[in-house]
């Protein structure tokens with residue numbers, strides 16, 4: 001009888017521990033926290049704050065368009081197994097938003113990093129039809145707010161390392177403040193009249209506000225709707241009448257339309273910008289890794305400022321760009 005009681009107590013304790021293990025996390029067992037992030041920018045932010053305490057799996061690699069991305073069967077498995085999930089939010093991940101909302105209702109730690117951005121700093125351009133613009137990462141200072149959401153999310157899932165997350169989070173915010181200062185100084189190399197940025201889709205509104213550029217995107221809020229011919233003709237007129245010297249293609253949007261507009265307007269394609277995805281990890285350009293958020297920001301600003309400042313003739317510059325791509 002006594003033995004039976006002892007056994008049943010042990011069993012109850014055992015099942016309690018198992019239950020705790022399942023609702024808590026890998027970190028409780030000394031393993032890194034299993035984190036799933038959607039875009040590469042979010043994955044980078046989580047890695048910076050989490051350090052060795054997290055193992056981050058990003059769902060969307062280089063060149064992937066989050067507006068159109070649908071979760072694959074293996075993504076769903078990863079999401080189900082994750083201890084914590086971070087996504088951009090503000091409907092950037094258009095086709096996955098419902099999935100995250102549902103998961104957040106269950107036991108999951110699910111967080112949108114843009115929830116930490118003060119809402120009075122969010123843009124709501126008319127073209128976005130009543131929605132906030134989700135492309136917050138283009139303003140480095142604004143994106144730094146996301147570190148708060150990551151610190152809170154990781155600490156809630158793994159309270160044992162709360163202090164580490166706070167310290168690493170503060171270091172990340174400091175690094176981002178330095179990057180923002182670098183970006184401001186880089187933009188200042190260009191006179192205000194030359195700061196006109198023409199790209200494929202309306203991703204750069206935050207960039208424009210932060211670094212003083214007038215921004216014109218061919219497609220609206222997302223890449224879902226393709227550019228109409230009337231819009232293309234209007235853009236060609238605009239480029240000609242404003243003396244814009246170069247326009248830009250984006251890594252996660254097909255290039256054909258922008259190339260056609262450049263041809264019609266008699267300007268050059270000034271280079272490829274990263275918009276909704278970072279570059280390939282390990283690909284180094286001027287000493288920075290294009291597969292990091294820092295590399296993405298530096299590549300974009302260097303490319304934009306370089307092309308708009310440049311006095312190369314359209315034909316020569318076009319040749320330089322395509323030679324570089326080979």
Ligand SMILES: [Zn+2]
Pocket residue numbers: 067135201202203221222223275276
């Ligand atoms: Zn976008």
